[in-house]
Amino acid sequence: MSSELAARFHDAIENQEPRLRTLAAQGRRILGYFCTYTPVELIHASGFVPVRVMGGVRTLTKADTLAPSFLCPYMRAALDKALSGEYGFLSGIVQGYTCDAACGAVRIWERNIPGEIYHTIALPYCDSPSSRRFLLSEIDALTVKLRAIGGTFSEQSLADAIELYGKIRRLILKLYQIRYDERLSIQASDFLAIIQAGFMTPPEDYLRMLEDSAPITGPSVASERGGTRVLVSGSLVEDPKILDLIEESGGLIVADDLCTGIRNFEPVSGFGLDPIQRLIDRYMNRAPCPCRSRVSDRAPFIEHLLERSGAQGVIFLFQKYCTPHLADHPSLVEHFKAKEIPSIAVEMEETGVNEGQLRTRLEAFFEMLR
Amino acid sequence: MEKTGKSRKRLRAAKELNRVVTEYYVECGRAKAEGKPVGWMPPMNGAIEIFYAMDIQPVFPENWSPICAAFGLAERNFEVAEGMGYSRDLCGYMRNIIGYVHGLMKEEGTPLGGLPEPDILLSPGGGCVPVIKIFQALERRFPNAKVYPADLPQVPTEEIRQHHVDYAIAEIHRLIDFLSQATGRKLDQDRLKEVVKLSDRSCELWDEIMTYRRRIPTPFSAAEIGIMFVMVTRQGTQTAVDFLTTVRDEVKEKSAQGLGVLEQEKIRLFWDNIPLWYNMGLFNHFEGMGGVVVAETYSSAWSLRLDVNRPIEALALKSLKSYPMVSCVSVDKRVEMVIKACKEYSIDGAILHRNKSCLPITLGQMDIKRALEAELGIPSIVIDADHMDSRNFSVEQFRTRVDAFMEMLLARKS
Numbered sequence: 001m002s003s004e005l006a007a008r009f010h011d012a013i014e015n016q017e018p019r020l021r022t023l024a025a026q027g028r029r030i031l032g033y034f035c036t037y038t039p040v041e042l043i044h045a046s047g048f049v050p051v052r053v054m055g056g057v058r059t060l061t062k063a064d065t066l067a068p069s070f071l072c073p074y075m076r077a078a079l080d081k082a083l084s085g086e087y088g089f090l091s092g093i094v095q096g097y098t099c100d101a102a103c104g105a106v107r108i109w110e111r112n113i114p115g116e117i118y119h120t121i122a123l124p125y126c127d128s129p130s131s132r133r134f135l136l137s138e139i140d141a142l143t144v145k146l147r148a149i150g151g152t153f154s155e156q157s158l159a160d161a162i163e164l165y166g167k168i169r170r171l172i173l174k175l176y177q178i179r180y181d182e183r184l185s186i187q188a189s190d191f192l193a194i195i196q197a198g199f200m201t202p203p204e205d206y207l208r209m210l211e212d213s214a215p216i217t218g219p220s221v222a223s224e225r226g227g228t229r230v231l232v233s234g235s236l237v238e239d240p241k242i243l244d245l246i247e248e249s250g251g252l253i254v255a256d257d258l259c260t261g262i263r264n265f266e267p268v269s270g271f272g273l274d275p276i277q278r279l280i281d282r283y284m285n286r287a288p289c290p291c292r293s294r295v296s297d298r299a300p301f302i303e304h305l306l307e308r309s310g311a312q313g314v315i316f317l318f319q320k321y322c323t324p325h326l327a328d329h330p331s332l333v334e335h336f337k338a339k340e341i342p343s344i345a346v347e348m349e350e351t352g353v354n355e356g357q358l359r360t361r362l363e364a365f366f367e368m369l370r
Numbered sequence: 371m372e373k374t375g376k377s378r379k380r381l382r383a384a385k386e387l388n389r390v391v392t393e394y395y396v397e398c399g400r401a402k403a404e405g406k407p408v409g410w411m412p413p414m415n416g417a418i419e420i421f422y423a424m425d426i427q428p429v430f431p432e433n434w435s436p437i438c439a440a441f442g443l444a445e446r447n448f449e450v451a452e453g454m455g456y457s458r459d460l461c462g463y464m465r466n467i468i469g470y471v472h473g474l475m476k477e478e479g480t481p482l483g484g485l486p487e488p489d490i491l492l493s494p495g496g497g498c499v500p501v502i503k504i505f506q507a508l509e510r511r512f513p514n515a516k517v518y519p520a521d522l523p524q525v526p527t528e529e530i531r532q533h534h535v536d537y538a539i540a541e542i543h544r545l546i547d548f549l550s551q552a553t554g555r556k557l558d559q560d561r562l563k564e565v566v567k568l569s570d571r572s573c574e575l576w577d578e579i580m581t582y583r584r585r586i587p588t589p590f591s592a593a594e595i596g597i598m599f600v601m602v603t604r605q606g607t608q609t610a611v612d613f614l615t616t617v618r619d620e621v622k623e624k625s626a627q628g629l630g631v632l633e634q635e636k637i638r639l640f641w642d643n644i645p646l647w648y649n650m651g652l653f654n655h656f657e658g659m660g661g662v663v664v665a666e667t668y669s670s671a672w673s674l675r676l677d678v679n680r681p682i683e684a685l686a687l688k689s690l691k692s693y694p695m696v697s698c699v700s701v702d703k704r705v706e707m708v709i710k711a712c713k714e715y716s717i718d719g720a721i722l723h724r725n726k727s728c729l730p731i732t733l734g735q736m737d738i739k740r741a742l743e744a745e746l747g748i749p750s751i752v753i754d755a756d757h758m759d760s761r762n763f764s765v766e767q768f769r770t771r772v773d774a775f776m777e778m779l780l781a782r783k784s
Contacts (some may be wrong), residue, residue, distance in 0.1 A: 066736045068724050070459065097524045100499050104698030104733030107526070111701060111737050122523035122534070125495020130540045131521060137533035138523075291499060294506050321459050323729070327503035330455035331510060 005213050006190035009197035012209070016200040017086060020051065023202070024089035029150065032087065034078070034105060036264040037096035037123060037286060041165050041279055042139060044203060045158040046151035050094075052199035053078045053087065057239045057352055066108055072319040073350040074236050075101045082113045091149070092117035094142065096283070098291040099324055116149045125292060127284045135280050158275040164203050169268040171210045172198070176262060179254060180309045185223045188232075188253035189240030195260055196238075227252030228366040229310050233302060233332075234317035235289075235325055236260045242346065242353055246315060249362035255309035257302050258317070263287040290324035295331040302332075306341065312369045314343040315362075320350070342369060373765045375651030376440070377593035380631060383617045387596055390613050391437075394603055395482035401427035402486030407553045409490035410508060410515075412501045414671060414692035415522070416685025417492055419569050419606040420545060423562040424555045426490070431504065433602050434485055435466040439647035439758055441481045447473060448759065461500035462727035462758025468504070471511045488515045490552055492545075496522030497693050498730045516552045518545060526700040527691045538686035562681050565606040570676040570684075572605055575614035577673055582621045583664050584715050587630020589621045592641050592663035593653040601672040636660030637779045638716055640748075642667045642708065642738060643723035643731045644757035652768070659776040665715040667731070670707055671696045701734035705741045712748055719779045720750035721772070726762045749782075751775040 012019075024030055031043050032053040043050040055077025062083035063076040081087055092115035095106050103120060110118035121138050124131035143153045172195065178184045179191065194213075198206045230251045237243065237260050246253060256262055263286070270281025288297040302314065314336060318325050329345060336343050344365045346358060402408050408427045411417050421428040438444045444462070447469030452458060454472065456465050474480055491512065493505040509517050521541055523534045546557050579597075582589050597617055604610035624630075639656060641663045646652055653663050671692050676684035694700040695707070712720065720742055722735045735752070742748040751771060756762035 068729070068732050068735075070726055071729065071733065100698065100730040100733070103524065104701070104730060107698055107701035107734060108737065120524070120526075122525045124521050124523075124537075126519055126521040130537065130544075134523070134533060134537040134540075137531075137537075141531065141533070290503075292495075294509075321729075323460060323499045323503070326457045326460055327464065327500070327507075329457070331507070333455060 006186055006193055008209055008213075009190075009193045012197035012201050013193060017089075020049075020089045020200065023049065028202075029091045030089050031117070032090045032093045033095050034075075034093070034102045035096055035098040035291075036259050037098050037283065037289070037292070038094060038121070039096065039139070039279055039283055040203075041158060041161040042142065042153070043094055043146075044164070045161040046143060046146040046153040047157075048091070048146070048151065049202050051090070053082075053090075053093070054196070054199065054236075054238055055081065060350065066112060070321045071104075072101050072321045073348065074238065074319050075105050076350065077238075079105065079108065082109060087113070091115060093119070094146075095120045096123050097121060098123075098289065099322075101322075117145060119145055123283065123292070132280050132284065135283070136276065139276060139279070155275055158279065162269055162275055162278055164207065166269045168198065168203060168207050168210065169265040171207075172265050173262075173268065176255075176265075182223050182254075183221060185221070185225060187225070187247055188243040189247075191253075192237060192240050192243060192260060195264070199260075225252060228312060228369045229254045230313050230315050230369075231255040231257060231302065231306055231309060231311040232261075232315045232317050233257040235319055235322055237317055237348075239348065239352060242317060242348060245353070245355060245358060246362060249359050250366035251315070251362065255305045255311050257298075257305060259289060262305070263289055290328045295328050295335065298328065299332060299335045303339070303341075312342070313365065314341060315365075316343060316345040318345060318347045320347050371651070371655055371765055371769060372649070373760055373763065374442070374648045377650035377652075378654045379594055381590055381594050381617065381620055383597065383613070383620050384594060386613060386616055387599065390604070390609065391599055392482060393609075394599075395437075398427055398429050398486050399483040407489045407555075408486050409492060409549075410485075410488040410505075411492035412494050412497055412505065413602045414497070415494075415689040416542060416687075417520075417545060417689070418603075419562070419565045419681075419685055420542065420549065420557070422606040423565040424546075424549055424553070424557050426549060426553060426555065427486075428603070429485055429488065430603055431467045431471075431485070431508070432463055432501065433599070434470065435463045435758055436647040437482065438466055438470060440650075442648075443470070443474060443481070444648065444758055444760075450474075458759075458761075461498075462756055464500045464504050464507075466758055468507050468511075471508065488512055490549070491515045491517045492520055493517050494520045494522065496520065496524055498697065498728075518548045518552075520545065522689055524699055525690065525694065527694050527703050528700065530687075530690055534690060535683065535686055538690050539682055542682050542686055542689075559681075563678060566676050566681040566684055567678045568608060568611055569606040570678055572601060572610045572614055573672060573675050575611065575618050576601060576669075579614065579618050579621055580665075580669060580673070582625045585625050585630075586638070586716060587628070587632060587635035588638070588662055588664040588715075589624035589630060591631045591653055591657075592645065592666050593631075593650060595645060595666065595669065596650070598669060598672060605672075631662045632657055632660060634660055635662055636783065637662070637718045637776060639663045640665050640708070640712055640715070640717045640720040641723065642720060642735060643725045644668060644728055646723075646755055646760075646763060647757055648760045649763070649765075655769070655772065656776065659773070659780065661776055661779070663721070665711045665717065667696055667704070667708060670711070697730040698733035699730070701737055704734060705738050708738050709741060709745055712742060712746055717748055718783065719775065720748060721775075722750050722752045723757075724752050724754050726754070726756040727758050749775075749778065
């Protein structure tokens with residue numbers, strides 16, 4: 001895939017607002033979510049278009065009236081956008097409980113941004129027959145709420161949605177395999193754009209975009225891109241500049257442990273006798289995020305990705321003030337040190353990153369890895 | 371005014387509180403020495419009553435942090451945690467306890483004897499992310515402790531439904547089974563009823579004590595809020611009931627005599643968010659201008675009655691409600707509670723502590739500010755600080771802002 005083909009995905013990101021506005025004007029109902037623990041299949045199966053709320057890099061003018069400066073840049077920017085009317089196409093927010101920031105954001109949006117539904121699904125932390133029964137009740141409660149605002153959930157529509165998202169996830173994971181095998185010629189920021197476009201495009205359209213894109217569906221060629229192979233780990237990466245900076249400084253991003261990355265796609269689906277059980281199974285077995293997992297779950301997952309991709313080191317990309325990731329960082333570093341896997345941490349602030357200083361740090365890191 | 375300082379307390383019960391605190395920590399150390407199982411747990415849930423009913427010693431690392439702040443140990447603990455790589459942007463409770471268990475805990479001579487090593491860790495799924503991460507860090511620090519991975523639905527109190535209660539009940543039964551296996555101790559249902567009854571009596575007394583603060587002048591202020599120590603560490607014990615009875619009697623007597631914190635109480639204030647544990651003296655600062663902090667958000671966390679006839683369900687409900695009520699899980703409920711309290715306590719102005727160490731309580735604060743202005747015409751001020759880390763607090767800025775706020779409130783009232 002060339003950057004030319006990635007242009008379609010960049011375009012989907014840049015023009016998301018007018019496109020989604022038009023869609024809403026045509027009568028499609030759009031629901032936002034913050035975290036990838038939100039069962040998008042269920043939202044889609046109820047007749048709504050799920051769209052991941054993004055913040056982006058912007059000069060904030062309104063968020064300070066409702067949120068402290070030490071809320072993560074992502075949530076502050078998203079709130080600022082919403083208060084500026086840029087999310088006027090949303091009918092509300094449905095969120096799977098993850099971190100304190102997202103939990104509070106749903107409630108603040110509810111009080112300040114008009115919408116028909118603001119709902120958080122209380123996801124269990126433990127996996128047992130009892131916790132799965134509980135999650136089933138939570139799903140039932142959400143479908144009742146969605147029906148009350150015109151939702152049309154059925155077991156068949158859920159089966160269809162699971163199949164649709166499964167196809168998308170399989171194609172993206174194929175792209176990851178191609179990337180691991182050094183047969184993907186696009187830079188990491190284009191790769192991010194392909195994924196990000198999926199957050200803000202109706203899934204049927206997104207699937208077509210992916211199916212139309214070689215080499216996901218066709219043969220791939222060996223990449224000529226060079227650099228020190230690294231994995232990036234963190235929560236959301238919204239600003240592709242940071243990825244460009246890594247690759248311009250001598251790195252080659254070959255894998256990620258991001259929620260704007262592989263954690264959104266693994267596993268493709270779940271097992272079970274009926275669609276709801278399959279849905280529950282998937283969300284109980286999600287790729288581990290620090291909000292809901294221990295370092296002992298995360299470390300083997302990242303190590304597996306390092307092994308599969310041949311990455312030589314880890315670059316942690318933190319949203320400033322992100323407690324779940326910052327809290328795990330010392331133990332992950334200790335774990336990787338013991339296995340002689342070098343790492344470096346970069347904090348992404350509201351205003352982006354200090355390019356000059358970061359470039360020097362990254363160059364030194366890659367020098368050390370060579 | 372200093373950057374750190376103790377509050378001036380006026381209740382006789384304050385001396386009694388010192389004894390209760392010391393005895394609790396001595397008891398924790400003695401339990402370990404005598405071979406009684408010691409379990410570390412987060413506060414604000416129904417597990418404490420189960421622990422007391424099964425004669426397992428509960429220890430609260432979160433409560434140890436204010437103690438460290440009061441004894442001036444927090445800086446050393448922060449240094450250790452930050453040296454390990456824990457970011458200064460993380461909650462002060464987290465940095466303090468991680469620093470403590472990797473530093474001072476290994477040394478002799480810690481005030482109150484320090485904390486005994488845990489045999490059991492009740493590692494939460496639920497509550498705030500820092501407390502989840504604290505316990506995961508403790509699991510790594512104490513690999514020999516038996517870990518109970520707890521689970522509790524995170525749901526706004528006003529949205530609690532039967533399936534949430536059913537799951538929370540199932541989780542309490544799972545906890546009881548775990549503790550029985552881990553310690554060999556069985557839960558006696560009659561003993562549990564007795565403990566829940568004592569816990570409910572504490573809540574009843576707590577509510578009664580708070581009610582006296584509605585009187586003008588108020589018999590005690592937030593400077594005495596350390597009394598909630600028993601609600602955190604002693605719920606379900608006779609000790610808590612006895613201590614709160616003493617407090618109630620004193621407060622009742624003061625009220626009857628019309629004795630207030632100040633002879634001339636001019637301004638009644640509300641405090642939102644956790645106090646600055648290293649500077650409880652701030653609460654006395656207002657007194658110089660005739661102001662008293664008569665109510666606060668935090669104290670409402672203990673205002674929950676328990677149905678003694680259905681002890682397990684009562685504890686499940688306590689677990690489900692305690693944390694959401696004072697955090698961003700239930701912003702609507704919190705706003706409603708603050709509005710209600712400001713009416714009942716005849717509040718003139720509110721101080722909103724924008725707490726760098728606690729995002730979950732800080733989120734939603736601006737909605738509280740708006741609601742106070744819109745619904746009651748009560749002005750409020752936002753103070754930037756931190757409940758644990760004094761480096762995030764400027765005493766001069768505090769004084770300048772608060773004094774101007776007080777002047778404005780006085781002018782409005784005159």
